[in-house]
Amino acid sequence: MSSSVLVIGGGPAGLTAALRLSTRGYAVRLLEQRSELGGRLISSGTGPGDCRTRHGSFPHGSAAYTEHFPTVLLGCHTATLTVLKSLGTRHLVEFPQQLRFEFLLPGPRRVRLGRPWVPGPFGAILSAATFRGLPLRDRWRVLNVLERTWEGDPALSLDLESRSGEDWLKDIGQSDTARAQFWTPLARFLTGDDVAVISASALINMVRRCFLSARQHSALAIPTRGITSLLLEPIHDRIARSGAVIRLETRATQIRFDTNRVIGVVLQDGTVSSADWYLVALPHRQLVALLPERALTHFSYFQQLTQLTDSSALTLHVRIDCSVPNPQLLLLAHRTYHWIVCRPHHDSEQKGCIMSLVAVGRPELLERPDQELLDIALSEVAYAFPGLTTAKVLGSRIIRQPHAYLSMRPGTSLLRPLQQSPYPNLLLAGDWTDTGLPASLEGAVLSGIRCAEAIITTEATENLSRVGRRQARG
Ligand SMILES: Cc1cc2nc3c(=O)[nH]c(=O)nc-3n(C[C@H](O)[C@H](O)[C@H](O)COP(=O)(O)OP(=O)(O)OC[C@H]3O[C@@H](n4cnc5c(N)ncnc54)[C@H](O)[C@@H]3O)c2cc1C
Numbered sequence: 001m002s003s004s005v006l007v008i009g010g011g012p013a014g015l016t017a018a019l020r021l022s023t024r025g026y027a028v029r030l031l032e033q034r035s036e037l038g039g040r041l042i043s044s045g046t047g048p049g050d051c052r053t054r055h056g057s058f059p060h061g062s063a064a065y066t067e068h069f070p071t072v073l074l075g076c077h078t079a080t081l082t083v084l085k086s087l088g089t090r091h092l093v094e095f096p097q098q099l100r101f102e103f104l105l106p107g108p109r110r111v112r113l114g115r116p117w118v119p120g121p122f123g124a125i126l127s128a129a130t131f132r133g134l135p136l137r138d139r140w141r142v143l144n145v146l147e148r149t150w151e152g153d154p155a156l157s158l159d160l161e162s163r164s165g166e167d168w169l170k171d172i173g174q175s176d177t178a179r180a181q182f183w184t185p186l187a188r189f190l191t192g193d194d195v196a197v198i199s200a201s202a203l204i205n206m207v208r209r210c211f212l213s214a215r216q217h218s219a220l221a222i223p224t225r226g227i228t229s230l231l232l233e234p235i236h237d238r239i240a241r242s243g244a245v246i247r248l249e250t251r252a253t254q255i256r257f258d259t260n261r262v263i264g265v266v267l268q269d270g271t272v273s274s275a276d277w278y279l280v281a282l283p284h285r286q287l288v289a290l291l292p293e294r295a296l297t298h299f300s301y302f303q304q305l306t307q308l309t310d311s312s313a314l315t316l317h318v319r320i321d322c323s324v325p326n327p328q329l330l331l332l333a334h335r336t337y338h339w340i341v342c343r344p345h346h347d348s349e350q351k352g353c354i355m356s357l358v359a360v361g362r363p364e365l366l367e368r369p370d371q372e373l374l375d376i377a378l379s380e381v382a383y384a385f386p387g388l389t390t391a392k393v394l395g396s397r398i399i400r401q402p403h404a405y406l407s408m409r410p411g412t413s414l415l416r417p418l419q420q421s422p423y424p425n426l427l428l429a430g431d432w433t434d435t436g437l438p439a440s441l442e443g444a445v446l447s448g449i450r451c452a453e454a455i456i457t458t459e460a461t462e463n464l465s466r467v468g469r470r471q472a473r474g
Contacts, residue, residue, distance in 0.1 A: 002027050003459060006265060006275035008252045011039020012441055013429035014281030015235045016083060016448030021279075022242035024456060029275065030244060031267070033251035038232045040283075040404065041441060042066040067226030069317055069356055070341045072329060075219035076209050077442040079449060080231075087234040095219035096327070101189075103133050104330045104340075104384050105181055115218060121150045124211035124218070131182075138178040145172055149204055150212045160201040162410050168200035185331035188338045191438040192405030193311045193361045202408035206438060222327035222343045255280070255290045255426075262426045265290075279451050281429040281444075284308050285403060299422050304415045308432060312363040313404030316377045320391040321352045330384055336365070336376050340384055352394050355381055361407070366400040373398055406432035406439040419450045424458075427451040 002025045007014045010032030022028040036042060073080065075095055084090040101113040111133035116126045128142045160168065165187060169179050179195060183203070187195045190206045211218050223230060240246060254266040255278070264272040280287055284305050288296070295302050316337070327343035337357040344353060357377045359365050365373070374396055382389045406412065416434040419427050429451045431443040 003277060003455075004029070004275040005277040005279055005455065006031070006273055007279045007281060008265060009039070009281035009286075009430070010034070010037040010246070010248070011281060011430075011444060012041055012231070013431065013444040013448040013451075014039075014279070015232070015239070016445045017279050017281060017429055017452045018239050018244055018448075019083070019086075019235050019242075020449060020452035021455065022239050022244040024452075026277075026455070028239070028242075028244035029273065030239070030246045031250045031252055031265075031273070032246070032248050035248050037236055037246070037248070038066065038228070039444075040401070041071075041227055042232070067228040068319075068354055069226060070222050070327065070343045070354065071227045071230070071441075072341055073221040073223070074210065074217070074442075075221075076213070076217035077440075077445075079446045080442050083235075083445055083449075084230060087231070087238060089225075089230045089234055092225050092230055093221045093223045095216070095221045099220045099222065099327055099329070101186070101218075101220065102328065102330050103181065103185060104332045104335075105133050106334055108383055108386075109133070110330070110384075115215070117215075121146075121212045123215050124150075133181060134178055138175050138182075141173050141175070142178060142182065145169075145174065146207070146212065148172075149207055160204060161199050161413055163200045164410060165195035165198045165200050165203035168203070169195060181333040185333050185338065188360050189329075189331055191408050192313070193407050193409075197311070197361060198408040199410040199412065201413060202438065205436065209437070220329060222329065222341060224327075224343060252282075252290055254292070255295075257292065257295060257423065260423065262423055276425065277455050278426045279429060279455070280426065281448065281451075283403065283430060284406070284432050285310075287428065287430075301417055301422050305417065307415050308412065309407045309409060310403035311361045311405045311407040312366060313399075313401045314359045314362065314365045314373070315399040315401070316357045316373055317354055317397045317399075318357070318374070318377055318381070318393060319352050319354050319395040320381070320388065321394055322388050322391040324353050324385075332380065332384070335380055335383070337380050340380065357381075360405065363402060366402060370398055408438055419447055420454055427454055 004027040005021050007018045007028060007030040010030055014030060015037060018028050018030045073093060081090060084093060100115055103111045105111060114127035114130050116123045124146050125143055128146055129139055131139055166179060169183055183195045187198060187203060190210065191198050191202055195203060251268040252265045253268050255262055256264045256266060262278045264274040266272050288305050291302055324342050324344055330340045332338055337359045340355055340357050342353055342355040357380060416432065417428055418434050419429060421428055429447040431439040433447045435443040435446045437443040
């Protein structure tokens, strides 16, 4: 008989794990507290402490409206792309050559980071050398950093995890202009925080993965279809067809342990759900709230979760009555919002286009009134797209998330837990667990796959040794 797995959390991490396990014949039950699957990806801002406001015409239901908002995928999101392939939706994600990291610099001046047709590290070095957003001297210095990082220069100090990215950049001669106009916008977009906040090692890992490996890794995709039809609906259908049970509006309130195993999960109605394996795919704060005091005090593995911190995100989606010809990603320097994503509407029946403006790591912005945030957003749009100054606003949606991304501060990578917990039948998934990646869809997917593989491999090994013992006896 197949083993049973209780997956708690219906975000991308839990869904990916449930997909892999249910298609391998495991009896999977997935619990999600909300009325829809998708977690933070469907950005309704309905998690604890989150809030949203809506004006004008946007469809109701988180998954339905999220379908209209642009999602950004990177070429280095290899685990996510593999999952999309298995779901039959990979062909909907194109990485157009003309879509690049584009910086909106004071002026305003738009400058794109090139993607020359040469292998990864050489391409990155060449694109830094030709990046017109910085004076020549700064370009030379950026190039120097890339080269040192790529070659694993022995001069890269050992204390990179304990220093901020900014501190390290200053140390290696990056000017105020280079830090403010290149590194900060890039780090905000790729890690969800400022270079002054993240560790130097988080910054270097991001640069290595995105720009110094395969050329395709720095490619960008803003698919015309939303994340609901690319990932969430197909994964839900596949899991349900494999016989998994999905329970929405079901909140776990406590994890129960005996001396060395998890024995059940208490639900909000007081019932207890039990299984052979427990795969917890919740944000770290919600997980800590489910743990008994004993687990937190006995195991540093759990105790250190309480030291993790998050970066905030303010997202404002605004629908305006004009169109953009191509998908675009603009990284903003010295502005209130930190990036703008837009794409043409996939449905020609739908009027106008949606621009998503995001500001990360600025919790004070979450306190500002809606109208003020909208006014600022519209002035950013007018600044970035001078041709759209007369565009009419058809609707807007503001999502305030105080805990949007794991903050990659100095020391954080030492606190992120491996997926296998000290309890053999308990695994942790989530974009904040130790994946070596910043908190993102890719990290969530990877963590879900790792948890599922850990269960599959452990069971296969146990079965083999059982057979071996039987053969030895007989
Ligand atoms: C505004 C925004 C936009 C983003 N856009 C992108 C993008 O374009 N590209 C990209 O790569 N990444 C994007 N991300 C990041 C991505 O959404 C996250 O990295 C990803 O959702 C993390 O997945 P997860 O499964 O680890 O956690 P979550 O998505 O947080 O899922 C956890 C789930 O657990 C549920 N839950 C919590 N507590 C309980 C409980 N007690 N019982 C039962 N269920 C519970 C929650 O409701 C939630 O559904 C975005 C994030 C935000 C905030």
